[in-house]
Amino acid sequence: MSSATKQVGSGIGGWVGHMVDAAAAIPGHYGNLLAKRRGRTIALTLLGLLALTYPLIYNQFLAGLSRNVFPLPVPDETTMTFMLIFGIMAIGLNIVVGFAGLLDLGYVAFYALGAYTAAFFASPHFGSISIVLFSNVVSGFPGIHLPFWMILPMAVLVAATFGALLGAPTLRLRGDYLAIVTLGFGEIVPVFFKNLAAITFTFTIGGVTLISLQDVNLTGGPLGINPIDPFVILGVGFGATSGVAAVYFAMALTIIGIIVARNLERSRMGRAWGAIREDETAAEMMGVNTVRTKLLAFALGASFAGVAGAFQASYLGATTSDFFQFSTSILVLIMVILGGIGNIWGVLAGAIVLVYIDKTLLIWLGQRIGSVAPDFPNPSQFNFLIFGILLVVMMRFRPEGFIPSRQRAAELSVHGLEEAETAMGVDVETDNVSVAPPGQAELDREAELPSDLDDL
Amino acid sequence: MVRGIIAFALFQVFGVVFFGAEQFFQTEVIGFSNGLIFALVALGYTLVYGIIELINFAHGDVFMLGSMLAFLLIGPIFAVTVDTPVLLKVGIILLVLGVTMIGTAALNVSIERVAYKPLRNAPKLAPLISAIGMSFVLQNVGLLLAGPGNKSIDNIFGTANILSVFGIEGVTINIQQVFVAIVTIPLLIVLSWFVSTTRQGKAMRATAQDPDTAGLMGVDVNRTIAITFLIAGALAGAAGVVQILYNNTTVWNLGFRFGLNSFTAAVLGGIGNLQGAVLGALVLGFINAFSDRFFSTNWTNALVFGILIAILVFKPTGLLGQQLADRA
Numbered sequence: 001m002s003s004a005t006k007q008v009g010s011g012i013g014g015w016v017g018h019m020v021d022a023a024a025a026i027p028g029h030y031g032n033l034l035a036k037r038r039g040r041t042i043a044l045t046l047l048g049l050l051a052l053t054y055p056l057i058y059n060q061f062l063a064g065l066s067r068n069v070f071p072l073p074v075p076d077e078t079t080m081t082f083m084l085i086f087g088i089m090a091i092g093l094n095i096v097v098g099f100a101g102l103l104d105l106g107y108v109a110f111y112a113l114g115a116y117t118a119a120f121f122a123s124p125h126f127g128s129i130s131i132v133l134f135s136n137v138v139s140g141f142p143g144i145h146l147p148f149w150m151i152l153p154m155a156v157l158v159a160a161t162f163g164a165l166l167g168a169p170t171l172r173l174r175g176d177y178l179a180i181v182t183l184g185f186g187e188i189v190p191v192f193f194k195n196l197a198a199i200t201f202t203f204t205i206g207g208v209t210l211i212s213l214q215d216v217n218l219t220g221g222p223l224g225i226n227p228i229d230p231f232v233i234l235g236v237g238f239g240a241t242s243g244v245a246a247v248y249f250a251m252a253l254t255i256i257g258i259i260v261a262r263n264l265e266r267s268r269m270g271r272a273w274g275a276i277r278e279d280e281t282a283a284e285m286m287g288v289n290t291v292r293t294k295l296l297a298f299a300l301g302a303s304f305a306g307v308a309g310a311f312q313a314s315y316l317g318a319t320t321s322d323f324f325q326f327s328t329s330i331l332v333l334i335m336v337i338l339g340g341i342g343n344i345w346g347v348l349a350g351a352i353v354l355v356y357i358d359k360t361l362l363i364w365l366g367q368r369i370g371s372v373a374p375d376f377p378n379p380s381q382f383n384f385l386i387f388g389i390l391l392v393v394m395m396r397f398r399p400e401g402f403i404p405s406r407q408r409a410a411e412l413s414v415h416g417l418e419e420a421e422t423a424m425g426v427d428v429e430t431d432n433v434s435v436a437p438p439g440q441a442e443l444d445r446e447a448e449l450p451s452d453l454d455d456l
Numbered sequence: 457m458v459r460g461i462i463a464f465a466l467f468q469v470f471g472v473v474f475f476g477a478e479q480f481f482q483t484e485v486i487g488f489s490n491g492l493i494f495a496l497v498a499l500g501y502t503l504v505y506g507i508i509e510l511i512n513f514a515h516g517d518v519f520m521l522g523s524m525l526a527f528l529l530i531g532p533i534f535a536v537t538v539d540t541p542v543l544l545k546v547g548i549i550l551l552v553l554g555v556t557m558i559g560t561a562a563l564n565v566s567i568e569r570v571a572y573k574p575l576r577n578a579p580k581l582a583p584l585i586s587a588i589g590m591s592f593v594l595q596n597v598g599l600l601l602a603g604p605g606n607k608s609i610d611n612i613f614g615t616a617n618i619l620s621v622f623g624i625e626g627v628t629i630n631i632q633q634v635f636v637a638i639v640t641i642p643l644l645i646v647l648s649w650f651v652s653t654t655r656q657g658k659a660m661r662a663t664a665q666d667p668d669t670a671g672l673m674g675v676d677v678n679r680t681i682a683i684t685f686l687i688a689g690a691l692a693g694a695a696g697v698v699q700i701l702y703n704n705t706t707v708w709n710l711g712f713r714f715g716l717n718s719f720t721a722a723v724l725g726g727i728g729n730l731q732g733a734v735l736g737a738l739v740l741g742f743i744n745a746f747s748d749r750f751f752s753t754n755w756t757n758a759l760v761f762g763i764l765i766a767i768l769v770f771k772p773t774g775l776l777g778q779q780l781a782d783r784a
Contacts, residue, residue: 002573044746084494103581103584105588107641109650169765169769170769172769173768173769173772175580175581176509176510176511176580176584177768177772179584180511180723180764180768180770181764181765181768184761184762184764184765185717185760185761185765187716187757187758188758188761188762188765191755191757191758191761192756192758195755195758196753279581312525327592330588330592333585333588337585343604361543377600381599382596382599382600384592384595384596384598385593385596385597385599387589387592388588388589388591388592388595388596389589389591389593390589391585391586391588391589391590391592392570392571392586392589392590392593394589395571395575395578395583395585395589396571396586397580399582401579437629
């Protein structure tokens with residue numbers, strides 16, 4: 001990729017210039033690819049076109065067919081939108097897990113933060129005040145009503161801030177301890193959203209009451225916040241009832257996500273992530289600022305979930321803390337693993353396939369089976385049985401995923417590691433969550449590095 | 457040790473003054489019983505982590521399946537009630553304990569064979585993810601077998617207060633709580649004896665320290681790991697029986713929260729350290745009971761996770777653990 005090696009200018013202007021250059025280079029690249037790998041390029045082009053036109057095909061043709069002739073296991077608009085929402089999250093989690101090699105089991109927290117950002121700033125929830133800005137909501141209507149294009153950067157900011165907050169204390173941790181801390185964080189955040197519904201709190205210093213809260217309902221409690229303003233531009237809505245428009249909006253968000261993630265992967269930061277993933281100690285010795293690098297991985301990865309959460313909330317028009325369970329974190333992780341850890345296209349495909357299985361195929365199967373044998377367990381209730389088996393089987397037989405990144409495939413397969421070691425004649429640090437494999441652990445311990453980053 | 461005793465004594469004085477003696481001691485009784493059940497499960501986490509450095513995510517769900525099996529035996533199959541003759545009751549409980557422990561031990565060993573053993577040489581992410589997958593599989597097996605609702609049995613011990621024999625009425629210790637101690641404490645002693653004095657226990661400790669060297673010294677590492685899972689599974693099964701007889705209810709997703717509580721206990725005590733796991737479990741049982749009683753049940757989980765995060769971040773060796781400090 002010539003565009004990747006070119007010096008990128010600083011600031012937004014430089015970035016825009018870079019994007020324009022990259023866009024201008026696309027036809028040339030495409031011609032090259034068509035010449036070199038004809039079959040693959042044509043197949044991928046067709047796949048891309050299908051993805052772009054599928055919502056319309058469904059809307060014009062498949063939906064009616066499925067409704068009137070015979071039920072088909074085809075994804076509907078809601079499923080398509082959720083494919084893309086989870087696609088955005090999978091791309092974001094891939095930054096943390098795939099690029100930087102930090103196992104995050106609490107990713108759902110950032111999804112929740114994004115959703116509640118949208119809920120706080122675009123709903124009648126805070127009815128005692130009225131702030132209406134650039135919104136289609138009538139001025140003077142109770143609550144805060146900001147338009148979605150303002151919510152989105154706020155969600156990014158909130159999620160990224162909390163990502164960095166989570167990242168900060170976990171910098172010293174490695175491997176499975178890090179995984180558990182992130183899991184705990186992912187469990188705590190929804191608890192807060194669930195419980196902060198009746199806050200009574202007074203803070204007094206020297207007889208002067210500084211803060212006095214009486215039964216403040218911050219988060220709507222277990223019921224959540226409902227309704228949330230839909231996103232409307234020029235009379236076109238992007239909510240759950242607006243059909244194809246929302247799918248294309250989600251697609252636009254996903255494409256932006258892909259571009260951002262691809263550029264990050266190939267940036268200086270992306271190479272730093274690769275370095276700390278491969279061997280944190282060595283990376284630090286080479287001058288990589290591990291603190292900054294890890295914090296940025298957490299913050300940037302989290303911001304994707306923030307976008308997904310804000311969009312999900314405005315799409316559904318409601319949010320409750322029950323959406324944000326540990327199983328959602330794991331679902332996104334399975335998408336990343338199934339698709340191919342480290343590979344943006346792989347994880348996107350993983351998200352699409354898994355949401356398809358979860359929201360269309362199993363429900364369709366359940367209806368088919370239910371019409372024949374009503375007593376048979378409904379497969380859509382046992383989706384996580386299937387996903388659990390999938391995880392175990394994938395780890396056993398194909399840990400690198402179905403569309404792996406080449407580099408990660410070599411790292412993750414025991415075989416590939418041995419080959420790599422023999423070929424290079426060195427002991428390769430292969431550990432993706434930076435806990436050393438057998439043998440390497442002893443080396444690490446003996447190294448006795450002065451850095452306290454190594455203590456744990 | 458001395459510091460611990462002083463801290464505990466101060467806690468007692470503070471608690472009695474602050475909460476009032478009756479409420480304080482009652483909460484302590486509940487905390488102690490909870491803590492003993494946590495201890496059985498926490499030992500499973502700590503044994504496995506000690507030997508193969510794996511957070512056995514599925515362990516809480518093995519415990520859940522144990523409690524399901526015990527529910528099935530005590531409830532529908534033997535139909536034990538509070539009126540069952542005492543000798544028969546004891547016999548059935550022993551039988552249920554045996555069957556459940558064997559069942560969960562066999563289950564845990566099979567899980568190890570299927571999900572972890574093939575990944576022995578893979579990067580550490582792989583078995584952890586495999587364990588998470590296994591956890592979901594077991595949860596759904598529970599859901600498939602028992603359905604989505606709570607599964608409840610009758611309280612087979614009655615509600616008599618043991619302390620009323622001594623003329624104390626303000627604090628209640630019922631037979632269920634005594635039962636928890638009667639089952640749990642001997643198991644803890646047997647485990648401690650097994651690990652510290654038997655040949656197999658020595659092999660376990662050797663493997664925990666260094667599997668490669670232990671193998672060179674003639675320890676059958678695979679067999680030792682399998683036995684570790686066997687013991688962990690049996691303890692989880694016992695915990696399942698105790699929990700159904702103590703709380704009288706179980707549910708398919710019980711294992712997740714209970715497992716994380718127990719894991720927190722193991723980490724609090726110092727993961728890999730058996731005494732630490734028991735100590736951590738008791739502390740965590742107290743924290744749970746006091747939070748439920750004097751703070752809010754809604755926040756207990758957040759509190760437990762907050763503690764877990766705080767320990768992992770600030771004192772990852774836990775209260776007693778030093779041995780495995782460099783493992784994580």
